[in-house]
Amino acid sequence: MAHTGEWRECRVALPAPHNWLVLDLRSEEPEVWARTLAGRHLGDGVPEQWYEAFAADLLWYWGAAVRQGALCAAVLAPWNGPVVASHTVRELTVPAESRTVGALRAEAGNAPGPYFGGGQVLTEVELPLGPALRVHRQEPTDPEAEDGTIVEGIAHYVLPRRHPTVLECRLLWTSLGLGAELVKVADELAGSLRLV
Numbered sequence: 001m002a003h004t005g006e007w008r009e010c011r012v013a014l015p016a017p018h019n020w021l022v023l024d025l026r027s028e029e030p031e032v033w034a035r036t037l038a039g040r041h042l043g044d045g046v047p048e049q050w051y052e053a054f055a056a057d058l059l060w061y062w063g064a065a066v067r068q069g070a071l072c073a074a075v076l077a078p079w080n081g082p083v084v085a086s087h088t089v090r091e092l093t094v095p096a097e098s099r100t101v102g103a104l105r106a107e108a109g110n111a112p113g114p115y116f117g118g119g120q121v122l123t124e125v126e127l128p129l130g131p132a133l134r135v136h137r138q139e140p141t142d143p144e145a146e147d148g149t150i151v152e153g154i155a156h157y158v159l160p161r162r163h164p165t166v167l168e169c170r171l172l173w174t175s176l177g178l179g180a181e182l183v184k185v186a187d188e189l190a191g192s193l194r195l196v
Helices: 030-042 048-067 101-110 176-192
Strands: 020-022 070-076 085-092 121-127 130-140 150-158 166-173
Touching: 030 048, 048 070, 048 085, 085 176, 101 121, 101 130, 121 150, 121 176, 130 176, 150 176, 166 176
Parallel strands: none
Antiparallel strands: 020 070, 070 085, 085 166, 121 130, 130 150, 150 166
């Protein structure tokens, strides 16, 4: 992916637990990649339907990350269970005059759609890479339904001091019981973000 800085790649240190699977966004054979990773992750003796379902999940997250133009992406999955969280980092195209935390705050407060609008918590934070706007939000996947899946997420919109760009570092999950732990993980991931 082309970017506006003089950096070659962005890196994130995936924290413990060590059940993170890095998505190979450059794979030219994503189906083969997903099946191989599913087999390595689940190991032998797993029912075929588990293997197929997990490979399909990996492929879905891979496709979503590629469509978003992610620079890097990973999913968190226990060895015997489904994906519980997804992480992506992507570069955003933002005009030079809008590359301030205040401008990002105004944009986040006015924009419709997931992780924006009412009910979110906006915080300005200082990360090693530069200042950032931290957005914490919960949102139903189907707002019209009386019950359904709730997605929780934290996105850090980072303004790197040494590069004229904006990076979005986002962690999403649906297992709300893990929320407190994953909030900490989201902050760790954002704090580890580096451009090299």
